[in-house]
Amino acid sequence: MEKQNKSLKKGLRFYMHLYRMILIQDLKSKMSYRADFIISTIGMILTNLSGFAAFWILFRNFPSIKGWSYHEILFLYGFSLLAITPVQCFFDNNWSIYRMVYTGDFIKYCFRPVNLFFYFISEVFDIKGVGQFIFGVGVLAYAWNKLRIPCTPIYLFVLLMSVLSASLFMISLMNLAAATGFWIMGSAYVMIFAFKFKDYARYPITIFNPVFRFIFTFIIPIAFVAYYPSLFLVRADEVPLLTYLSPILGIMFFYLSYKVWMKGAMSYSGTGS
Amino acid sequence: MSETRPSFVRKYLALTKASMMESLAFRTSIFVTILGNLVYLIMIYFLWQAIYASSPTPIVNGMTFYDTMVYLVLAAAMFNFLECFIVWSLGRDFQSGQIVVSLTKPIDYQVFTFFAVLGQYIMAFLTTFLPTFIIVCLMTKGGVPLGINLIFLVISMVFSVIINFCVDFFVGVICFYTQSIWGINVMKEVVVALLSGAAIPLAFFPAVLRKIIRFLPFHAIYNTPLQILTDESLTLTNYLEMLINQVFWVVLMIGITRIFWNASKKFITVNGG
Amino acid sequence: MESVIKIEHINKEFKILKKREGLKGSIKDLFSRDYSTLKAVNDISMEIMPGEMVGYLGPNGAGKSTTIKMMTGILKPTSGKIIVNGKVPYTNRTQNAEDIGVVFGQRTQLWWALPVIESFNILKEIYRIDKKTYQDNLEYFDALIGAGELYQKTVRQMSLGQRTLCDILASFLHNPSVVFLDEPTIGLDVSMKSKIRELIRALNKEKGTTVILTTHDMGDVDALCSRIVIIDKGKMIYDNSIEKLRSFFGDYRTVKLKFNKKEEVMQTEALEKEAEDLQSFLKSQFKGAKSLSASVDDKWISVLLKEDEVHMMKVINCIQEKKKIRDMTLEEISTESVIKKIYEGDIQ
Structure with a gap:
């Protein structure tokens, strides 16, 4: 058979190519629901504006938090917006797991000869996240300027790396939250809670007492979504070891979340009919 | 009319009971919700503690750290019990055409929906608000005034539920026209969370914003009952004034949703859903 | 090949949850759960x-x-x-x-x-x-x-x-x-x-x-x-x-009968009653015939029988004596009825 000639191993190139294909199809689908697209974009902008309004109202009353100035916290705020962009744009399909499990539609992903997680996640590209990204860039640029952080290629590279590692934590957190949907019926709650964490990830971890500092660093690692990775830029003179480790920890955490997700998917597809 | 009354009520209460049982079936979701709330409250606590610690005065805008915490904890608990995903379920009903089936039933759809979610409201009240309330009362050891205000609180919360339901129902019906559930829902969520005082007490808002908020129904959902509960300085006249203000919004919101729903119903029957 | x-x-086994009834049962389910094993494939x-x-x-x-x-x-x-x-x-x-x-x-x-x-x-x-x-x-x-x-x-x-x-x-x-x-x-x-x-x-x-x-x-x-x-x-x-x-079901025959005049439209309930009566009548007449049964099929009354238990002609004659047959068709057993019989556990 000719099939045997094909190499059985599917490399990165195969997956990249496939991802692009599926992504383009999804964008085409989105275009056919134009009204939804426009309203969702407005909704996204409004979410960011109101988030910023809450932030602003708070700092109107209190000039600083635990020695962190308004601009420093604003930097964290912008940074966290960038860090959650990947999870919003590329991993949005996680939100439909609990519904697909309920209706049984999830099973259709299980019959394809490609990685299940990849195939499921690649199906949706949420363009709304782009608006948030732009908003985040604006906030970050403003704070960056006010904090007089130098704008050299090295600093931009550090920013890119730290945003990427921060985003891995958010992605992994949402993967784990979504995976609960395979075991628990109607577990949208878990995702909603996990996603709410991002609103608190934008404050310095030092506001917590040691116990919760530990919990939010090692158990529910939201401190990595903005605080640790951004220390490189905001407070270059007091960079802790965890900041240096954040890329590696991010990859490890992502791998863990992927494994749990896959285990959940397999255990579900066996039971649901 | 008077003869049909008992069976009329029973018909709707059966719905309520069914939805209570349905929410009980999701055992894990109840535990997860309680646990998630706890984590969430811890974050709020530390954030505001840090904020107040950095403030030069212990009282900001007439609220101590204590007042703010009690207010925010109960606001979070209330938010959890008022969020019943009505917009989503209505939106899906409209999109799937299920609405046509519901319209053929010999019950008013709006009333039907209300009683169907009432069970969820009751369960969420018992599982999230009540335990939180008791814990707050015990922890603050008399910090929460417990007296005549409790009676007003109960009345006020009933009004809150109704106003909140009307807002949700109104927004849900909008989905019928827009075909966009996520966008509409997220707009509602952020607007309600910010302008109702659920995220930040209205006392912290700038005066201009507070004036505008008075002309919107949202403050009657969260701020009114919470103020009744926490503000010791209120007199009997204040309570009555606040309740009358809520009644005004109840009547207005019911009126508006009725008109909007009846118009939409015509639209549905003409266009075939 | x-x-x-x-x-x-x-073999495949599943653990399944036993749910209790009513609101009280739902509350009990919150705190304790009963599982049982289901052999889905044996x-x-x-x-x-x-x-x-x-x-x-x-x-x-x-x-x-x-x-x-x-x-x-x-x-x-x-x-x-x-x-x-x-x-x-x-x-x-x-x-x-x-x-x-x-x-x-x-x-x-x-x-x-x-x-x-x-x-x-x-x-x-x-x-x-x-x-x-x-x-x-x-x-x-x-x-x-x-x-x-x-x-x-x-x-x-x-x-x-x-x-x-x-x-x-x-x-x-x-x-x-x-x-x-x-x-x-x-x-x-x-x-x-x-x-x-x-x-x-x-x-x-x-x-x-x-x-x-x-x-x-x-x-x-x-x-x-x-x-x-x-x-x-x-x-x-x-x-x-x-x-x-x-x-295997070759011995089975289906006889479809109509007793009423063409113009008459029979109610389904009446037809079912008639089929029921006919079945008990036939059962009393042919005691050894286990497979013998009568049921309603669309506007017809259909009698299922097995040739080696009782001959078809005998059955028809017996019915003829009791009632006037207006219309009649003969059929082999359909796959549908075969499968139905198997599901119902009539055949080993």
């Missing part, structure tokens, strides 16, 4: 040859979809062994998936908001179908049932029948050696059903693809399958050709 699917003594073995078309039948909850899931590699049997295309499906799901196709009657696997051809294009990439095979198949499908005019149509604007058709085509696109079809004709009208059946038959014949078909529609079975496998409560109760099954 080597078999394409080989199943040896597979010692099933079979072997399927390349190019075979097998009807996989059984009542709801018999364990059909559990078996299919094990064959497609998304479920691991508790014990036993499965080989599909020379590979163990559940140890390497993705590799196994390269060479199989799956269709679920009610669930489309196509991209909802896009023209079908776009879905096909993605599948081309997913299954790494080479250009020539892909083009050939598209042309072949067009020649076969005129699928070409559907290619540019958006899936959500299609009728259920058109969608099913495209789903089936999609499952054959990568020339799989086995295709699993789960109730492909569910909810379709008569002409669409026959079109789908024609398509499946042609694809099976001309491409030599092995087809495993689960269905509740005996029309599908009659039209397509030469071999049927029946399972019930997780156990295999039949695995052989459909002719053999029919010949």
